[in-house]
Amino acid sequence: MIFPAMVNNRKDTGYSISKSARSDFDIEEVASMIITGAEAVVACLLEQQVDTVFGYPGGQIMPLYDALYDAKLQHILTVHEQGAVHAADGYARASGRVGVCIATSGPGATNLVTGLAAAYLDSVPMVAITGQVSTALLGRDAFQEVDITGITMSVTKHNFLVKDPARIPEVMRLAFRIARSGRPGPVLIDLPRDVQVGTFDYSPAALTETTQVQPPAQVLDLVRQAAQALSSAKRPVMVIGGGVTRGEASGEVRQLAEKYQLPVVSTLMGLGGLPASHPQFLGLTGMHGHKAANNAICGADLIIAVGSRFSDRVTGDRQRYLAGKTLIHIDIDRSEVGKNVAALFGLVGDMKVLLALLREAGEPGQLEDWWQTIAAWRRQFAETYDSERLTAPWMMRQISEQVAGQPVIFASDVGQHQMWAAQHLAIESPGTWLTSGGLGAMGFGLPAAMGAQIAVPDSRTVVIAGDGGFKMTAMELLTIATYNLPVISVVIDNHCLGMVRQWQQLFYSERYSSSLAPREMDFVGQARACGVEGVRVTTPEEFKQAFAAAWRIRKPMVIVADIATGDLVTPMIAPGAPLNEYVEIE
Numbered sequence: 001m002i003f004p005a006m007v008n009n010r011k012d013t014g015y016s017i018s019k020s021a022r023s024d025f026d027i028e029e030v031a032s033m034i035i036t037g038a039e040a041v042v043a044c045l046l047e048q049q050v051d052t053v054f055g056y057p058g059g060q061i062m063p064l065y066d067a068l069y070d071a072k073l074q075h076i077l078t079v080h081e082q083g084a085v086h087a088a089d090g091y092a093r094a095s096g097r098v099g100v101c102i103a104t105s106g107p108g109a110t111n112l113v114t115g116l117a118a119a120y121l122d123s124v125p126m127v128a129i130t131g132q133v134s135t136a137l138l139g140r141d142a143f144q145e146v147d148i149t150g151i152t153m154s155v156t157k158h159n160f161l162v163k164d165p166a167r168i169p170e171v172m173r174l175a176f177r178i179a180r181s182g183r184p185g186p187v188l189i190d191l192p193r194d195v196q197v198g199t200f201d202y203s204p205a206a207l208t209e210t211t212q213v214q215p216p217a218q219v220l221d222l223v224r225q226a227a228q229a230l231s232s233a234k235r236p237v238m239v240i241g242g243g244v245t246r247g248e249a250s251g252e253v254r255q256l257a258e259k260y261q262l263p264v265v266s267t268l269m270g271l272g273g274l275p276a277s278h279p280q281f282l283g284l285t286g287m288h289g290h291k292a293a294n295n296a297i298c299g300a301d302l303i304i305a306v307g308s309r310f311s312d313r314v315t316g317d318r319q320r321y322l323a324g325k326t327l328i329h330i331d332i333d334r335s336e337v338g339k340n341v342a343a344l345f346g347l348v349g350d351m352k353v354l355l356a357l358l359r360e361a362g363e364p365g366q367l368e369d370w371w372q373t374i375a376a377w378r379r380q381f382a383e384t385y386d387s388e389r390l391t392a393p394w395m396m397r398q399i400s401e402q403v404a405g406q407p408v409i410f411a412s413d414v415g416q417h418q419m420w421a422a423q424h425l426a427i428e429s430p431g432t433w434l435t436s437g438g439l440g441a442m443g444f445g446l447p448a449a450m451g452a453q454i455a456v457p458d459s460r461t462v463v464i465a466g467d468g469g470f471k472m473t474a475m476e477l478l479t480i481a482t483y484n485l486p487v488i489s490v491v492i493d494n495h496c497l498g499m500v501r502q503w504q505q506l507f508y509s510e511r512y513s514s515s516l517a518p519r520e521m522d523f524v525g526q527a528r529a530c531g532v533e534g535v536r537v538t539t540p541e542e543f544k545q546a547f548a549a550a551w552r553i554r555k556p557m558v559i560v561a562d563i564a565t566g567d568l569v570t571p572m573i574a575p576g577a578p579l580n581e582y583v584e585i586e
């Protein structure tokens with residue numbers, strides 16, 4: 001029997017087949033055979049065209065590992081289950097396919113929780129498989145028993161505890177469908193040991209593609225009205241969020257922006273939804289957004305937001321964010337529209353379809369004055385890069401110049417370096433900026449980069465990490481060395497928990513509680529201990545040469561860049577303040 005655990009408050013769209021459903025499949029059953037539950041899991045993974053899984057074995061998942069022993073798919077053994085779940089996440093973000101991770105019961109399963117939460121908050125399609133104690137022992141505090149479906153209820157899109165091997169195919173197929181359909185997200189399948197061992201009559205299935213459904217008449221009507229508002233707006237701005245990448249709608253975003261000549265700003269999650277080099281792209285918006293981008297939001301009379309949930313880091317003062325503005329909000333998830341800000345036009349559904357309809361339904365307005373105002377802001381707030389000493393913004397610029405035109409995926413960890421990366425790296429296409437936006441999980445960067453490098457081997461993955469977060473999962477360098485993955489790690493070493501220190505400087509009277517702990521780390525030594533080459537640099541010239549050398553040789557590399565402890569991320573809006581009230585930083 002299947003215990004359909006939870007369904008959370010996110011609702012998939014009412015009418016349309018999602019982005020993922022476009023590449024989604026129906027199942028057609030063919031001949032049958034007697035196999036074990038564990039063998040059925042492997043068969044279903046192959047059926048879903050999974051080529052790689054990330055995981056770590058243990059007692060209650062050993063039957064599945066036995067079935068994996070001669071399975072025709074790659075298992076990447078990480079150092080820690082957190083490495084496996086973030087790697088599956090990075091794999092999914094970079095490729096658009098469902099990431100898969102496996103862990104044993106108890107501590108293996110709990111080690112997945114942070115990664116599931118990161119994937120859930122950033123809407124990443126993932127299937128996590130955990131071992132569980134046998135059904136007869138459930139609820140008896142057996143060795144390594146935890147109620148992982150209970151624990152992960154609020155950080156998975158759905159989860160299952162399977163109690164009968166015969167239900168495995170149905171659950172596996174459903175799990176993949178749920179993970180990638182509508183608003184994507186992680187799904188967990190908990191497999192008691194006896195369910196993995198038990199046998200049943202399994203029918204293999206073939207996948208057939210399903211078709212896309214068009215919106216109903218009332219949505220079309222709303223689209224027409226929204227297009228009229230867009231045509232008559234004097235100062236419109238388009239906000240792109242992570243949903244553009246997940247919805248594979250960057251082409252439609254670009255076409256809409258170009259047709260209506262819209263200035264475009266991006267949330268942290270949306271970077272890459274329009275190329276950074278596009279002339280209409282103003283940059284990052286929100287707490288550490290570019291002034292031209294935030295000023296445009298504040299001065300706008302209409303905002304068209306695509307795949308963004310208006311987090312507090314994006315809106316600042318929520319009440320004043322929309323004052324005097326019309327909002328067109330496009331999202332696959334009905335529960336996002338009106339959740340944080342009220343939309344006049346809430347368009348729920350497949351954004352590729354909606355954006356295309358919106359493009360056809362209206363005419364561009366008269367925006368010369370608006371573009372002149374924006375041009376003046378851009379001149380006034382143009383970036384300048386200090387190359388006298390080593391700084392993170394300069395390094396981000398330098399990296400962008402060195403890799404320009406070549407296939408690259410950037411991953412980041414969490415902290416000041418993440419904001420510098422988001423502000424100054426040139427992110428040119430969707431799926432090439434992997435960051436833990438919603439959860440902000442330190443330790444995400446390196447394992448996510450590892451997963452991305454496996455998913456897209458022809459690209460080169462560069463992770464930007466801080467000294468604090470890199471320490472958290474740096475042991476995955478051993479995995480990177482084992483599989484010879486040419487990931488370049490740039491550790492921005494400011495010798496402190498910089499983002500915490502920045503807030504303490506600005507909002508806690510410079511009382512640096514536990515952010516300046518004196519524990520210097522020999523990152524190069526650690527890298528070498530894992531079999532990865534490393535170098536520490538202290539000047540712009542040294543960084544330039546080290547990065548160029550790392551880019552040239554297709555091998556993993558760690559570059560530790562020493563920067564000043566007091567460097568701050570600017571500009572900055574205080575939490576809850578309006579987007580044009582900047583914190584005074586000299």
Ligand SMILES: Cc1ncc(C[n+]2csc(CCOP(=O)(O)OP(=O)(O)O)c2C)c(N)n1
Binds near residue numbers: 441
């Ligand atoms: C797992 C986790 N623990 C704590 C935090 C809170 N936090 C956010 S940024 C930050 C400092 C990060 O320091 P570092 O990795 O050195 O990056 P920097 O800010 O210095 O660039 C901390 C502790 C977090 N986001 N994630």
Ligand SMILES: [Mg+2]
Binds near residue numbers: 468493494498
């Ligand atoms: Mg730091």
